[in-house]
Amino acid sequence: MASKRATISDVASLAGVSIATASKALNGRQDVRAATRERVLAAAAELSFQPNALARGLISGQTRTVGLLTSDSVGRFGIPVLLGAEDAFGAGEMAVLLCDARGDAIREQHHVRALLSRRVDGLIVVGESTNPRPSVSKELPIPVVYAYGPSEDPSDVSFVPDDVGAAAMAVNHLLAMGRRRIAHITGPTHYKAARDREEGLHQALGEAGVAQAGQTLSGPWSQRWGRHAAEMLLMAEPEIDAVFCGSDQIAAGFVEAARERGRRVPDDIAVVGYDNWEVLSTETRPALTTVDMNLELLGRTAAQHLFAAIDGKATPGVHKMPCQLVIRDSTSPPGSS
Amino acid sequence: MASKRATISDVASLAGVSIATASKALNGRQDVRAATRERVLAAAAELSFQPNALARGLISGQTRTVGLLTSDSVGRFGIPVLLGAEDAFGAGEMAVLLCDARGDAIREQHHVRALLSRRVDGLIVVGESTNPRPSVSKELPIPVVYAYGPSEDPSDVSFVPDDVGAAAMAVNHLLAMGRRRIAHITGPTHYKAARDREEGLHQALGEAGVAQAGQTLSGPWSQRWGRHAAEMLLMAEPEIDAVFCGSDQIAAGFVEAARERGRRVPDDIAVVGYDNWEVLSTETRPALTTVDMNLELLGRTAAQHLFAAIDGKATPGVHKMPCQLVIRDSTSPPGSS
DNA sequence: CTCCTGGACTTAAAGGTTTTCGGAAACGTA
């Protein structure tokens, strides 16, 4: 444990110059002779000098730090967004101050105040679902960007996955595979994600002039629900040849139950999942064709736009980020194997 | 966007007192008349004054901020530890500065320097596996605590799950269920976790005077390997009545393959997993008996000990944290259903 | 020779807060 941390004045006196000169030398500014700069740099290295970011921030008013406020602790979705953001920041010299509000508005306010008091340059709020959430940006002296869960206020900057478009893409893929009796199993209707994905389904089916097989089945996002829904569906609509599932968990449950009922996937029934949660989508048999929401990219993009907003170039509105269909073994033309 | 941030001198002049008095009033110190304090507080509220943490930290030398350095970005294990730590800190007034080194030593050094320059009060390093990792604490002016992955230097403070003890506990549970022909499928031997869990198995079997069924099978931590190992094992040792798996992924694969081969779980073969990764352990059928490493608790404990170290009460050594056996449906006395 | 230019360096202020110490008023005691 070093006796004391070296300050710039230690460096200056070791190099035999004034503090101002040392500062200029260290920051690569003009008005310093090469030999002098050399001496200062050597002194700084010898003392392993690290400029005090607090003092620096006090003057410049910029801390080069942003707050990351997440609502879902154990976040299946928050984490990749966080990583993408951390990635975008880490490339530069930004640091990320992480706060978890655990879905509690009081705690959230508390964290916002704490971050403000730490003078962060900006804030990213990542939601636990794609449902719009109350704005936190009212009267805040710093820019805020919302990721995954958009703000209710359209003048805020939000980035969300394009669930409608992705669902349409998934269903179009099924249609292209020659499937015509397509059913839909998804999550609870109070999730905007579930509603959006159903809308995308209807959009694609409508354009193709194909009717949905049976009603949309809504339930929990779980594998158990996938199995249960499969049983109901295979009973009610025995001749379906494809299912679009609202999550990989549901899809994994469906595949399992369908196989037990003697339906082959993908030969008899093609299945598309959602989320590309790898532990499910690549490990199940057959591996799942599924939608990847590119959450890391979403996080990275949000971070980049936060930079822009900090520089005064805000981009208000809800931006839909494209998703990607990952085609694996659970979809193919009917009976093609 | 507020015109300008209020400073304590704004508060002071609005309240008609000096800066010093305002400071004392705001920090609840003595030597301020009640009426005066009242005025200052009112002024602060009106201006929605937030003390500048930078200025405060500059004086006190304490930023009330800790760095969290993680090595595995998408961490199955890092995340819970992180959450536990965030939890312990969030209770007080600490903030967490998150850095992801992505397993790169250079990047790690870079981040350590950045954190040092931000004057964090301490550092938590969370590993991507339980393999000991190089110490980062050499000559660092702040305390460091390692979580999940211990430091190679025994004079550092490290917290790791007690894999040996947990494995023994799991195997003792199988023995208590009357199982006597217990096999072991686990991950790559270059993981200390795999070696420790095997050691725990041998320990429990040795104490009970029971021989292991077949050789330990090592492979990837994946579901695919679980299936593959199941096929080999059921061929080589057809009369096994229990399997201890090194991960829930392996266990899930084993269960699936065993069922396809006509073996009932748990009636014919009991299965214990490891990790309590809920998407696997609770959603598979039957739900898996598995070891929960209590990673959030581990993270919280690491954070608390970092506090202690910051206060000068360091607790060097590698501390083994107890794990917990979560008993579900995949284990029972043989043929009990 | 003087004046000016520009380079190299220093002085000092600023940024917002905490804290030490001294001052002033009010009050009681001799």
Next chain:
DNA sequence: TACGTTTCCGAAAACCTTTAAGTCCAGGAG
């Protein structure tokens, strides 16, 4: 009145860095 004590408040230093402004000197132009 003189003095001590208590209570409340203010001036100023300190934390560390950046930067605007100023000093000093050498050398070139006139």
